[in-house]
Amino acid sequence: MLKIVKKTEATIKQKIAINIVGIFAALTAAALFLALSGFNPLQVYISMVEGALGSSYRISQTVIQAVPLIILSLGIAIAFRMKFWNIGAEGQILMGGFLGSYFAYNFSQLPKPALLLLMLAAGAVGGAVWALIPAWLKVKFHANESITTLMLNYVALKWIEYLSAGPWKDPAAFGYPRMPRFTENAILPNVFGVHIGWIIALVLVVVVYLFLNNTKKGFEIAILGESENTARYAGISIGKTVLLAVCLSGALCGLTGIIQASAVNNEMSSALANGIGYTAIITTWLSGLSAPVIVLVCGLFAILTQGASYIQTAFGIPSAAASVLQALILFFVLGSDFFTKYKFVWQKSEHQTKEGK
C-alpha cells in the first residue's frame, strides 16, 4: 500500500531543487500542449525570452509588467503572513484607482507634484478602506475573509462600470462608456524610460522586508499567523493587529491601482485590474511570502506575460495560451511543494516496516 509520511523539513537547497524540478515538469507539460497545437515548443520558448528581454524597449515593457505584480504581492504577503486570505486585491486596485482618479479629474489645476502625491495617497487610502471592510467583518463577526474579499471585488467592479457608464462618463466619447483621459499633470513621470512606479516598487520591497522581519508589529503579524492562541498569550491585541496588517495590505493594492491608472492607462477604467489581482495572489504564494523572492517571481511572471504577448504576434498563438502556461507552471509548483514536506513510501502491509528510505 502506498502511504504518505511526513519527512524532516527540507533544507533550502532541497526546496530550490524541488521547485526547479517542478518548473521543468511544467515547461514539459506546456511544451506538450504547444506541440499538440502544432507549434515547435523550443522555438516558442526561445522567442518568448527574446520577446521579453531582446531589446532595451522590450525590457522596459517587461519591467512595466513586473511593477504592479511586485507591489501587489508585497501587499498580499503582509495579509497572508497572518493567514488572512486577502483575495480582494482586484477590488482594492479598482477602489484605489477610483479614489486616486477622483483627484486626477477634479483637482487638475493643482501643480503636478502636489497633484501626484495627493493621487498616490488617495489611491492607498481607497485600497485600505476597501480592505478594512472584510477585516472588520472578520474581527467583529468571524466572517470568512476569503469569501468577503472575493465578493467585494465584484462590488468594486460593478461600481466602476456604473461610474463609466453614467456619472463619470467622458462626454467627448460619443456615448461610449469610458472615463476621460487624465490631464498631463496627473500622469506619473518616467525615469530611465520606465514610469517612476519601478522606483516606488523597489523602495517598497525594502520597506516591507524591514517591516515584516525587523519590527515588533511585523513579528506580531507572524506570530498571529502561526497561532492565534500563542498571540493571545503573548498579549498581542488580535483585532488591532489584523486591522493594521490588512489596512497596509489594501493600501499597497490601492496604490498599485492609481499607479497603473496614471502611468500605464492614463485614465481610469473598469479594465484597470483585469485579473492582475488574482495573478498577484499566485506570485505571492510562489514566493513563499518573502519580499526579496517576490521580486524574482514577479520578474519571471512578467517575462512570461510579455513573452506571451510577443509570441502572439510572432506565431499567432492567442494570449489565452499565456494563461494556460502560467496556470500549468503554478499547478506543478503547487504540487511540488508537497515533496518538501512529505514523501511517498511503499508499505506491504500495516505490520511490516517501511521499505525504501
Place this chain on the structure above:
Amino acid sequence: MDWWISFFSAAVVAGTPLLFATLGGIFNERAGHMNLGVEGMMIMGAVVGFSVALATSNAVAAMLTAAIAGALGALIYAVLTVTLRANQVVTGLTLTIFGTGFANFLGQSIVGQSTPAAIKAFFSNISIPVLSQIPVLGPVFFQKDIFIYFGYVLVILSGLYLYKTQIGLNLRAIGENPSAADAASVPVTLYKYVHLLWGGALCGLGGAYLSLVYVQSWQTSITAGMGWIAVALVIFSTWNPYKVFLSAYLFGGLSILGFRLQSAGIHISQHLLDMAPYLVTILVLVVLSMDERKSAGPKSLGIPYFREER
C-alpha cells in the same frame, strides 16, 4: 401581469447555469473543499460541450462531454488539494485561470458559429401536460427546455442524496470532521475525490447550458464571472441543495432585472443591481457567522486532512 410572467420565466432560464454550478459548489464544500475554480470548470464545460455539439449535433454527447470536461478540471484540483495538500484558495484560483485560458484558446476557432439545428430542436421548449396549464407557475416553470427539467430533478436528487442516504450522511460528516469520519471507517480520500469530480461535472453542465442553450454560440469568456456568483450562492443557499431553487432563480432574475425595467421605462442601473448577489452574500455570511453555536458552513472547509496528523 404578462410582464411579470415573462420576467419570471426569463429568470428561470438565466438562473439555470447558476443552479448547476451552485449545486456543484455545494458538493465540493460539503466534502470540506472550497473550490474557487468554479468559473474555470464552467467555462471548460461551455467550450467542450459546444465544440462537441458542433462536431456531432448530438445534444446528449455534448452534455456528457461538458460534464467530463468540468470533472477533469476538478481532477487537477483534487489531486493537488486532496493528495498533495496544496492550498485550496490558490489552487482554485489557478484552476479558474487555467480553465479560462484553456477555453478561450480552444474556442477561438469556433467563435461566431451557431448551435446546429438538431441541438436547437432538442432544447426547444416542451410543455408538460397538466402542469403547464397552471396559471403563472405553468408558463414560468413547466414550458421549458429539457435541460431545465434536468436541473429540477438534480436539485431534488441532490437533496435526497445529502439528507436521506448513508453516503450523504458520511459526506456531511467529512465536511464537519474528517478524522471522526475516518475513525468510523469512511474512506475519506475516496469520498473527497468522488464529490469533487461530481461537483466539477455539475459546473461543466452549468457552463454547457450557457453555450448550448442560453447564448447558442461560443463567445470569448462566455461565463463572464458567473462562477463567482455561484461561489456566493453556495453560501446564500446555506449549503442546502433544496435552497438552490430559490437562490439560483432569484439571482438569475436579478441579473436581467435592470434591462427589463429599462424596457418598461424605469431606469435603474444594471451595474448597481449586479452588486446585489455579492452584497447579499456578505450579509448572509455575516449573519451566519454571528451565531457562535453554529458554524457558517462545513467546519473542516479549507483545512487539508492528513490522517497521520489527527
